Amino acid sequence: MKLPKIRLFHKRSIWPRALLQIFFFALIALISVNHTLAESGRSIDFLPNVTLHAVCPFGGVETLYKFITSGTFVQKVRESSFVLMMIVFVLAILFGPVFCGWVCPLGTIQEWVGKIGRKIFKTKRYNHFIPYKLDKVLRYARYGVLVWVLYITITSGKLLFQNYDPYYALFSFWTGEVTVTALAILGVTLVLSLFIERPWCKYACPYGAVLGLTNLFRLFKIRRVDAACRNDGACDIKCPMNIPVSEKKVIRDHQCITCMECTSEACCPVKETVIFSAGGVK
Amino acid sequence: MRLNSKLLGIIVLAVIFGGIAFSSALGYWNTESTGGGGQGNRTANVSGETGTELIRGRTTFQDLLNMGLTQETIEQVIGGPMPDPLTKVKDYCAANGLEFETIKDALQAEIGKPDG
Numbered sequence: 001m002k003l004p005k006i007r008l009f010h011k012r013s014i015w016p017r018a019l020l021q022i023f024f025f026a027l028i029a030l031i032s033v034n035h036t037l038a039e040s041g042r043s044i045d046f047l048p049n050v051t052l053h054a055v056c057p058f059g060g061v062e063t064l065y066k067f068i069t070s071g072t073f074v075q076k077v078r079e080s081s082f083v084l085m086m087i088v089f090v091l092a093i094l095f096g097p098v099f100c101g102w103v104c105p106l107g108t109i110q111e112w113v114g115k116i117g118r119k120i121f122k123t124k125r126y127n128h129f130i131p132y133k134l135d136k137v138l139r140y141a142r143y144g145v146l147v148w149v150l151y152i153t154i155t156s157g158k159l160l161f162q163n164y165d166p167y168y169a170l171f172s173f174w175t176g177e178v179t180v181t182a183l184a185i186l187g188v189t190l191v192l193s194l195f196i197e198r199p200w201c202k203y204a205c206p207y208g209a210v211l212g213l214t215n216l217f218r219l220f221k222i223r224r225v226d227a228a229c230r231n232d233g234a235c236d237i238k239c240p241m242n243i244p245v246s247e248k249k250v251i252r253d254h255q256c257i258t259c260m261e262c263t264s265e266a267c268c269p270v271k272e273t274v275i276f277s278a279g280g281v282k
Numbered sequence: 283m284r285l286n287s288k289l290l291g292i293i294v295l296a297v298i299f300g301g302i303a304f305s306s307a308l309g310y311w312n313t314e315s316t317g318g319g320g321q322g323n324r325t326a327n328v329s330g331e332t333g334t335e336l337i338r339g340r341t342t343f344q345d346l347l348n349m350g351l352t353q354e355t356i357e358q359v360i361g362g363p364m365p366d367p368l369t370k371v372k373d374y375c376a377a378n379g380l381e382f383e384t385i386k387d388a389l390q391a392e393i394g395k396p397d398g
Contacts (some may be wrong), residue, residue: 017286091294
């Protein structure tokens with residue numbers, strides 16, 4: 001994809017999203033620290049004493065096969081994971097992978113590191129290091145990861161993905177229960193975030209792969225009003241997932257995370273041109 | 283129908299925490315282990331509603347014996363002879379390259395068995 005020459009985008013950001021990202025990152029971090037403290041009898045009273053597995057909706061996806069076939073859960077998966085999985089699915093059917101863009105703490109920390117990368121390489125270069133054609137193919141790698149994760153979980157009956165999971169590593173690195181592999185994957189992810197926005201989400205996240213499919217049929221979609229569009233390409237440059245928004249009327253790309261950074265509420269300089277809505281655009 | 287980011291943020295929070303509250307009211311919000319390869323129903327919650335027999339990081343092998351597990355059962359789960367009863371299970375796991383969470387879940391499941 002050729003980058004457009006005109007760059008007239010506004011520097012507004014979607015602050016409610018930033019707020020929720022901070023909130024959920026802090027919440028998960030506190031829950032994880034509290035669980036460690038609780039094991040030595042020093043838990044914080046107002047926080048729940050639960051494991052990281054209990055508040056991870058992907059655990060619900062991993063145990064789905066076992067639940068359907070035998071009515072039981074994969075080891076370590078709690079009923080709360082299952083409930084969260086259903087809640088996130090409801091949100092995804094309505095708004096797409098809003099969990100990825102607004103809630104997931106691993107996505108959040110990649111964005112935070114990415115802000116440093118954006119400062120170093122500037123908006124034009126940052127997040128555009130990988131050739132478009134190669135990038136487009138690599139985006140499907142996460143479906144391979146998803147199939148592999150489901151395979152090893154189904155065949156072993158255990159959450160073996162934990163040994164590779166950067167999310168688990170991020171919030172458990174102090175416990176001594178995280179494998180070197182998971183820590184290495186987390187490290188690589190954070191370093192790559194200096195060059196590419198959300199590298200884990202784009203190329204490897206199995207949960208993002210599942211939720212990304214809802215972009216094909218979700219109720220509320222990102223829509224571009226062609227008649228009002230200046231074709232300045234602001235939306236293309238700002239999209240963290242490199243979706244060519246200016247070339248489409250409705251965004252059905254499997255990588256969209258509903259961050260709304262492309263909309264007229266954020267970078268698009270023309271009012272009511274890139275909008276988030278259900279139903280058609282007049 | 284159009285949505286702005288403020289409204290979307292509120293909806294996201296409402297759906298997540300409303301969903302948790304709703305499932306909790308129905309009794310499905312269970313964050314405790316249902317034991318190794320746990321059961322997908324509420325009656326199989328072996329952690330106990332009172333939370334008095336939960337295995338934690340400070341739990342010793344003596345605590346396990348006090349919870350009603352036999353030495354034989356414990357040795358089966360840890361795959362070797364039981365150390366000094368005052369040893370913490372977590373420390374034993376760390377010293378022997380075992381994953382505490384896995385051992386904990388397996389022992390917790392044994393405690394939950396009717397004859398455990």
